[in-house]
Amino acid sequence: MACVKLGSKSDAFQRQGQAWFCTTGLPSDVVVEVAEMSFHLHKFPLLSRSGVMERLIAEASEGEDGCVIKLPDIPGGAKTFELVAKFCYGVKLELTAANVVYLRCAAEHLEMTEEYGEGNLISQTENFLNQVVLRSWKDSLKALQTCDDVLSFAEELNIPKRCIESLAAKACTDPNLFGWPMMEHGGPMQSPGGSLLWNGISTGARPKHASSDWWYEDASTLSLPLYKRLISAMDSRGIKPEILAGSLNSYAKKYLPGLNRRQAASESSNRLGPVGSVASLSEEEQKLLLEEIDQLLPMQKGLVSTKFLFGLLRTAKILRANPSCISNLEKRIGMQLDQATLEDLLMPNFSYSMETLYDVDCVQRILEHFLAMDQIVGDASPGSVDDGQLMGSPSLTPITMVAKLIDGYLAEVAPDVNLKLPKFQSLAAAVPEYARPLDDGLYRAIDIYLKSHPWLAESDREQLCRLMDCQKLSLEACTHAAQNERLPLRTIEKWLDGGERWRVGYSREGKPGIESGMDNMRMRVSELEKECSNMRQEIEKLGKVKGPSTWGNVSKKFGFRLKSQMCSAQEGSVSKQNNGNVKIEKAKEKHGKEKKNVGSDE
Numbered sequence: 088m089a090c091v092k093l094g095s096k097s098d099a100f101q102r103q104g105q106a107w108f109c110t111t112g113l114p115s116d117v118v119v120e121v122a123e124m125s126f127h128l129h130k131f132p133l134l135s136r137s138g139v140m141e142r143l144i145a146e147a148s149e150g151e152d153g154c155v156i157k158l159p160d161i162p163g164g165a166k167t168f169e170l171v172a173k174f175c176y177g178v179k180l181e182l183t184a185a186n187v188v189y190l191r192c193a194a195e196h197l198e199m200t201e202e203y204g205e206g207n208l209i210s211q212t213e214n215f216l217n218q219v220v221l222r223s224w225k226d227s228l229k230a231l232q233t234c235d236d237v238l239s240f241a242e243e244l245n246i247p248k249r250c251i252e253s254l255a256a257k258a259c260t261d262p263n264l265f266g267w268p269m270m271e272h273g274g275p276m277q278s279p280g281g282s283l284l285w286n287g288i289s290t291g292a293r294p295k296h297a298s299s300d301w302w303y304e305d306a307s308t309l310s311l312p313l314y315k316r317l318i319s320a321m322d323s324r325g326i327k328p329e330i331l332a333g334s335l336n337s338y339a340k341k342y343l344p345g346l347n348r349r350q351a352a353s354e355s356s357n358r359l360g361p362v363g364s365v366a367s368l369s370e371e372e373q374k375l376l377l378e379e380i381d382q383l384l385p386m387q388k389g390l391v392s393t394k395f396l397f398g399l400l401r402t403a404k405i406l407r408a409n410p411s412c413i414s415n416l417e418k419r420i421g422m423q424l425d426q427a428t429l430e431d432l433l434m435p436n437f438s439y440s441m442e443t444l445y446d447v448d449c450v451q452r453i454l455e456h457f458l459a460m461d462q463i464v465g466d467a468s469p470g471s472v473d474d475g476q477l478m479g480s481p482s483l484t485p486i487t488m489v490a491k492l493i494d495g496y497l498a499e500v501a502p503d504v505n506l507k508l509p510k511f512q513s514l515a516a517a518v519p520e521y522a523r524p525l526d527d528g529l530y531r532a533i534d535i536y537l538k539s540h541p542w543l544a545e546s547d548r549e550q551l552c553r554l555m556d557c558q559k560l561s562l563e564a565c566t567h568a569a570q571n572e573r574l575p576l577r578t579i580e581k582w583l584d585g586g587e588r589w590r591v592g593y594s595r596e597g598k599p600g601i602e603s604g605m606d607n608m609r610m611r612v613s614e615l616e617k618e619c620s621n622m623r624q625e626i627e628k629l630g631k632v633k634g635p636s637t638w639g640n641v642s643k644k645f646g647f648r649l650k651s652q653m654c655s656a657q658e659g660s661v662s663k664q665n666n667g668n669v670k671i672e673k674a675k676e677k678h679g680k681e682k683k684n685v686g687s688d689e
Contacts, residue, residue: 107169109176117144117154119172124165130154132175136207138198162196162237163189171197174208182215184226188233191216192240216246227253228305235310247313255320258302299330303337311376314338318383331383332390339380339395342368345402346395374406381412388422396420397431404437404446417449421456424492425485432496443510444503450496451514454489458517461486486522493518494528501536508547511536515554526559530568537573549575557582 101108107126109115115127134141140156147154161168167189174180182190194208201207220226231250234241241247306317322331340346368376377399384390400416420427436446497515500506515529523529533551537543543551552575560568568574568582 107172109172117147117156119168120155120157121161121165121168122159124168126168126172128172132177133172136175136199136203138200138203140197141203160196162192162240167193171199171208182212184220184223184229185233187212187215187220188230188241188246189237191244191246192237195244196240216249221249221253224254224257224302224305227257228308231313232309235313247316251313251317251320254302254306254317255324258306258321259324259326299327300333300337303334306334307338307341311379315379315383328385328387329390332385335380335384336391336395339377339399342376343373343399343402345373345405346398370406373402374408377403377406377408378412381415384419386415386419389426393420393423393426394428394431396423397427397434400449401434404434417453418456421453422460424453424457425488427492429492429495429499432492433499443500443505445500447500447506447510447514450493451510451517454493454514454517457489458486458519486519487524490518490522491528494523494532497532498528498535501532502539504539506536508540508543508551512551512554520556523559525561525564526555527561527564530555530560530564534567534571534573545575548573549577552578 101110107124109128113129115129117128117130117133119126119128119133130144134144143156144154147156158168163186167186170180170186170190171193190208191212194212197208199208201210216230220230227250231247231254234247234250238247306314309317318331318334380399381403396416396419400413400420403413403416432450434446434449436443438446493514497511501511515532533555536551537548557565557568569579
C-alpha cells in the first residue's frame with residue numbers, strides 16, 4: 088500500500104492508560120478530550136495549525152477550570168486525533184489508504200488550511216488522495232471502505248463519489264488491454280507495457296489474460312449502500328449486463344446463506360455476515376439486501392442461472408420480502424423456465440396456511456410468465472401448422488422442455504392428499520397441447536394423482552382424464568392404461584373410438600388383442616349381467632332395502648363379492664388379472680351397439 092511520511096521529529100508522544108502526554112520537557116497547558124481519551128498537549132502547536140483549535144483555546148483560556156477542550160464529534164475519534172496532534176508537533180506521519188479518509192475529514196473539521204501553515208493537513212491528504220489513492224484499484228477500494236465510518240463528513244468532500252468513479256472506470260476497462268495498474272489487486276506486478284516484472288526488471292513475458300470477474304470479490308467487501316452506488320456507476324458507464332449480473336450474484340451469495348440449499352443445518356442460519364466481518368446480517372438486513380439485488384439486476388434472460396434465481400425466490404419467501412420483489416423474481420424465472428430442473432421447482436410452501444406441501448401456485452404463475460414470453464417471441468400460431476412441422480420446429484424446443492418439466496413436477500406433487508383437483512388440473516391444463524409430443528408424462532402424473540386420491544368421484548376422474556390425448560400415448564403407456572383399473576370406463580370407451588394406435592397397444596408383448604378376444608368377452612359380460620339380474624330378483628324376494636349390509640349378505644350367499652356399480656354394468660372387473668380386458672370389451676360392445684342402432688334407425 089502506498090504511503091508518504093511527513094515531518095522529521097521523532098515520536099515524542101507517550102500513552103499512559105487513557106491519556107496521551109507529549110514529552111517535550113515543557114508542562115502541558117491544554118487538555119483535549121476526545122471520547123474517553125485525554126490528550127495533555129501545548130496550545131501553540133495546535134492553534135498554529137488549526138482554525139478551530141485557535142478559537143476553542145481562546146474561549147477555554149477565559150475559564151476558571153484551566154484550558155480544557157472537548158472534541159466529541161471529530162471524524163475518526165481519538166485514534167485519528169492522535170495522528171492530527173502528532174502532525175501539529177511535526178512528528179513523522181504516514182499517510183495510507185486506510186487512514187487518509189479519516190485524516191482528510193478531521194483536517195476539514197478542524198480547519199487545517201494553508202492559512203495556518205504551508206503544506207497543512209488538508210492539502211497533504213488531498214494530494215495523497217488524488218495522486219496516489221485514486222490511481223490505484225486497491226487503494227481506492229480501501230479508502231472507500233473506510234468512508235462508512237465517517238460517511239457524512241466524507242460525503243461533504245465527495246470522497247465516496249471520487250473513489251466509486253475511480254473503481255468504476257477501472258472495472259469497466261478491459262484488464263487484458265491495461266493490465267497495469269488494475270492487476271496489482273492480486274496478480275503479478277507488471278510494467279506499463281504489460282510485461283511481467285521480476286525485481287523491477289521487465290522479463291518480456293506476457294501475463295495470463297484476466298477474466299471479467301476479477302473485481303467481484305473486492306466489490307463484495309463493500310457495504311450495501313456503497314456497493315449499490317458502485318454498481319450504478321458501472322451501469323452508467325455501459326458495462327455489459329452479464330458482467331454486472333455476475334457481481335450481483337457473487338455479492339448475494341456472500342451475504343445470503345439461504346441461497347445454498349445443501350448447506351448443513353448448523354450453517355443454514357438466516358444470519359450470516361461476510362468473511363472477516365464483525366457483525367452478521369440480521370433477517371431484516373438480509374431482506375433489504377435481497378430486495379436491492381432484485382432492483383439492481385437487469386430484467387433480461389440468461390444473465391444469471393435459473394438455479395440462482397430460484398434460490399433468491401426461496402429466500403425471499405422465507406424472509407417475507409415485499410410482494411413486488413417476489414413477483415419480479417417469478418417473472419425472471421419464467422423468462423428462462425426451460426433452463427430449470429425439477430429440483431428447482433420443488434419449493435416448499437412457506438405460507439402460513441400450509442395448504443399443500445409444495446408451492447404449486449408459485450409454479451403456476453412462473454409457467455404463465457413463461458407462456459406469455461413464449462407467445463411474444465413466438466412466430467406463427469401453433470394451430471396454423473401441422474403436427475409434423477411442430478415436432479421439427481427448433482423454436483418449440485424450450486416449450487417442449489417446459490412441458491416435460493411440468494409433467495415431472497405434477498408427478499412429484501400428485502401424492503399430496505391436500506392437493507385439490509382444480510389446482511392440479513389447472514397446472515396440467517396450462518401447458519399447451521402442442522407442447523407435448525407425447526402424453527406419457529401427463530398420464531403418469533394423472534395416474535399417481537388418481538391412486539393418491541381414491542375418493543374422487545367418477546365424473547372428476549373423467550374430467551381429469553380429458554386432459555390426455557390417447558393418440559399421443561406411447562405403446563408402453565397404452566398397454567399400462569388398458570389394464571389400469573383407476574381409469575374411468577367412459578375414458579376407455581372414448582379412447583377406443585380415438586384410433587387404431589391405442590387399440591393395438593394392448594396386444595403388445597404377446598397379450599391378447601381386443602379384436603381376437605371380442606366374442607369371449609361378450610359372453611363374460613353377458614354372464615355378469617345375468618348374475619346381477621338374479622341378485623336383484625333375490626333381493627326383491629327377501630324384501631330388504633338396498634345397502635352395504637344387504638349386498639354383503641347376498642355376496643356371501645352366492646359365494647362372491649361384487650360392487651353395486653358392477654350390477655349396473657358401468658364399471659368393474661371379472662378378476663384382477665383380466666380387469667382391463669373386461670372394461671375394454673364392455674366399452675367396445677357398447678360402442679358397437681350404438682353404431683348398430685344408428686344404422687337401423689336410418
